[in-house]
Amino acid sequence: MQISASRLARHLFLVLALVAGLLARPALAQDISGALTKLTADSYADTGEAIADLATSGHPRAAVIVQAIQDKTLEFDAATKTVAIRAGSGVVDAATGETIAAPPAGLSPVRVNNRVRSAIAAAMGALTLMSPDPAKRREAAEAVFKSRDQDALPALEAALAKEKDAAARTALQTARAALVLAKTGASEADRLAAARTIRERGDQDAVSLLRSLPADTPAAIRDAAQAGAKSIETSLALWNSAQNALYGLSLGSVLLLAAIGLAITFGVMGIINMAHGELVMLGAYTTFMVQEVIRTHVPGLFDWSLAIALPLAFLVSGAVGVAIERTVIRWLYGRPLETLLATWGLSLILQQLVRTLFGANNREVGAPTWMSGSIELGHLTLTTGRMWIIVFALCVFVGLMLILKKTAAGLQMRAVTQNRSMASAMGIRTPWVDALTFGLGCGIAGIAGVALSQIDNVSPNLGQSYIIDSFMVVVFGGVGNLWGTLVGALTLGVVNKFLEPFAGAVLGKILVLVFIILFIQKRPRGLFALKGRSVEA
């Protein structure tokens, strides 16, 4: 009990000193000459008061001086009223920091005892709480919130009285509430108010604070704290779900990009293109090439590199696609399983080709400045790059829809895939339409590659990691239906991300695969199945 009594005494003394300091010179808060004079009195009581004065003064040198007392480098000369800090061989003036050319002979260190030491400790906390930089003040308040050191309460209240910055004020209030809540002596009303303040903070730290009250806390306060913690947890869970949904959308948009070209070649034309992933990879490598050229020749254009890469990637992958269709696939129409094998062979060839040309290692594809960084929204963190990919995926989707539904070429494509002989009889050159449709699907794979180069390693294996997922998306969404692909991709993305926290990334993916396998048992033609005669063809 002796210790706590002496602590109490110390607190009282400090509070008094601080309040006295505040009241004494409210107008001249920056003036520390009085405090310095007290330091020259060579009495422990005066030194303690001086430290408290310094702590509340807001003077830029206050922290240095208090630190110097602690380090026993602060010296004084009672005769000349000089207070100086010994720095190496010379001394500097305590108030100004200027070197004193001819220091008085009678300089001796300010003496320190236990009472002065505890005054120093309180003052140091208060000094950061009073730092001229609002960010520093916030940090200090945060530190108090975390440490829940009851000794900091007086300093905190002093700082609060002077605080003007709104954010720092909130931080200080929360920190104060944290201390008051746990303080046995405070009134019940104060403690309940404190619990409410902490509840407003609304994060995980607040929950742990509310859940860890001292054992002797009255039931009413305990209940309020528990209720507060619960409500925070509920809202945190909501934020968490929102974040998961957002991650899910992001993953879904990546899946959509990878699968949408496949939705054309597999979904609309019925061609199993196992080389689809490699066309995505070609798009990514096109981006790499474009960036290389820009880096060496016109570095100023770097922010435009993706915009330049998009049409090029479409052309490269599209051209490769048309070539594949003309040389291999057109001989295999009506034999889907053979198409699968032949295009698998092509995928091996393309992979090895890229490996031979560019090497097996990952290639560096940079992000333009407008795609880097992130946005904070409440408790959500959104990476700009990811957001762009979501937007981009939707744009590609809408663009493709427009091409298929609103253009003459799209009309011909749909005509040929729905009834080849009738379309041919109408004068449509079906072989060309086949080649173009396949080229379109492959070109879109190339565009996807540009986007994926931003979030994935650009290596010859890039395509392989997407091919199974893409087929899953198309099959799940329903073959021959772009809307199915959209819904399928976003659903799988979101489901995957919601499973991850419970099951882990890999197990989540396995569960999704198993789910799709089971789903196909139930609806063998996918979510949005085509109906009618073309189904059995």
Added chain:
Amino acid sequence: MITHFFLKGLDRRVSLALLLILAVAVLVPVLNLVVPEGSPFHLPNYLLTLFGKYATYAALALALDLVWGYCGILSLGHGAFFALGGYAMGMYLMRQIGTRGVYGDPVLPDFMVFLNWKELPWYWWGFDHFAFAAVMVVLVPGLLALVFGGLAFRSRVTGVYLSIITQAMTYALLLAFFRNDMGFGGNNGLTDFKDILGFNVQADGTRAVLFSLSCLTVAAGLLISGGIVNSKLGKVLVAIRDAESRTRFIGYRVATYKTFVFVVSAMLAGIAGALYVPQVGIINPGEFSPANSIEAVIWVAVGGRGTLVGPIVGAVAVNWGKTWFTGVLPELWLFALGALFVLVTLFLPKGIVGTWSDWRAKRKAAPPSDPTPAPVPAE
């Protein structure tokens, strides 16, 4: 009656192949063990292991041909059954290491000690006994095929959809076996085997026996498959392959037939995997990779699907090519394999054996009543 079942499968081509396989099963070990090392007829050890590997691949290809060639089920997940059989055998071999592991734990395999496991998971129980492991080698792939195939065929998932979900199946298993918590050694798989049935796995004699066993498995697989495809059951399978709806409308339970042949095929693949593991000395999740399963499909396509003998020829030929290429021109192998996929599907849809028998049939203007007319697989 059983003899009759098997003998029916013995047409000239299959008989010839059987004789050849049995001759190899005897000859290769003799050349390795009996012929002295200096002799030009001596077969080096590494070739014995290599041929043993080919033999297990041939059995896998045969299993695939049974479902693809005769029932039109293009499974892109047969590697999963192969790997499951391999894991069952690998678990037995792990248990045989006993205290000779790096950590010398009397109960737990090394990787479990390393991962701080305290006791043996229940699914490892019983693998100390060879008989139990041997049953699991056929039972686990068989059960998976029964559940997976049973569900899929009953729901009438056919054609490319089936191919894609079989691929998803093996991919899911690949991811699962990569996980350390699964208790199958994670990324590293099972390796560092010592004994099989008390014989050292590394010993020449053991390897020779394993090789012969692999050949015998291929021979047995050939006999059984031949019996199946030439029985009434086999005719129904071919009917399903060529006109599934019509077969169903005639009154056959298509799903039951398909499931049956799928399970038999999976079991054969499992046995092939079980023989593969002691010969190569390791089994890891990489065996589940979809690429492996597709590669097995190309063996069948190259040899000629729906010919039973073809897949064996294809598996050996393609893998011999792979060995040769990766030794001489490693960077060209994938080009060659890719080109093989493309060229075979474009120009040799019936594979080597199918094309050859077509050619022979054409040469003999009026072919004598051939017991197995070259099948023309349709989708």
